[in-house]
Amino acid sequence: MGEKSSEQLKCDCTIIHEEVIERAGRKMPPEENLYNLAELFKVFGxxxxxxxxxxxxxxxxxxxxxxxxxxxxxxxxxxxxxxxxxxxxxxxxxxxxxxxxxxxxxxxxxxxxxxxxxxxx
Amino acid sequence: MGEKSSEQLKCDCTIIHEEVIERAGRKMPPEENLYNLAELFKVFGxxxxxxxxxxxxxxxxxxxxxxxxxxxxxxxxxxxxxxxxxxxxxxxxxxxxxxxxxxxxxxxxxxxxxxxxxxxx
DNA sequence: TTTACATATGAACAATTGCTCATATATATT
DNA sequence: AATATATATGAGCAATTGTTCATATGTAAA
Missing domain, CATH: 1.10.10.10 (Winged helix-like DNA-binding domain superfamily/Winged helix DNA-binding domain)
Structure with a gap:
């Protein structure tokens, strides 16, 4: 209860790995940077x-x-x-x-x- | 005469720059490497x-x-x-x-x- | 062996891409 | 001004791509 129903469902393993996932999420560059990086490589592609x-x-x-x-x-x-x-x-x-x-x-x-x-x- | 008609036509400036163009052509990595490089960047793109x-x-x-x-x-x-x-x-x-x-x-x-x-x- | 979970894969579709062709713009020459 | 040269650009088209949906495969638990 209290979980958003529109969110992706968690697998069993996702619950186990919660800490790793959260840490990776924090270290992720902002969405915009990742998008721009992909756009740059697309030009090289x-x-x-x-x-x-x-x-x-x-x-x-x-x-x-x-x-x-x-x-x-x-x-x-x-x-x-x-x-x-x-x-x-x-x-x-x-x-x-x-x-x-x-x-x-x-x-x-x-x-x-x-x-x-x-x-x- | 003697020129292949299927080849790209040379502009006036291309004739002037012939040496630069030839040198750049020699330094170019083989076609296959350039293709593979593009394929790699496509994956990042x-x-x-x-x-x-x-x-x-x-x-x-x-x-x-x-x-x-x-x-x-x-x-x-x-x-x-x-x-x-x-x-x-x-x-x-x-x-x-x-x-x-x-x-x-x-x-x-x-x-x-x-x-x-x-x-x- | 049946059921559930985790992952892989094929078909279908919309969106994007790179090229060609025709034409526009910009500069230099006559 | 008229012509030629160099570059840019828009429309159209075939090919490629990323996603979704449905389903197949592989593994573990009951």
Missing amino acids: DSTRIKIIWALFEEEMCVCDIAYLLNLTQSATSHQLRVLKQARLVKPRREGKNIYYSLDDEHIEEIFNQGLNHINE | DSTRIKIIWALFEEEMCVCDIAYLLNLTQSATSHQLRVLKQARLVKPRREGKNIYYSLDDEHIEEIFNQGLNHINE
């Missing part, structure tokens, strides 16, 4: 965008250079750069008709390296 | 899975505990644990009727921390 970022590790590049290097259409490249820009991972620099994109974050390389460590385990 | 992983930073937990803590159905939890297991991020341990899941990789926490660094910039 596409091989076209991974390739674009990797290309920019070398040097800034304009849209048509990226498209040529990665064998993409100009449109597809531009769409993906927009996603990367919105995630504050790349930034544009205009020079005449061209727009040069470069990486806008010093953590990306570290994140990628850790990711590769997992893959090559 | 969902807030439910992020929450599950975060919960497991504290301690191993059985399916119903995770479901209760994160207010998920048993089915949804189980489906997502399967994705995490296939990506070799968690591993199961049977104990009677329960199956306890724990993290199976020491890089995850580092990847998450770098991700949070980017977000909180």
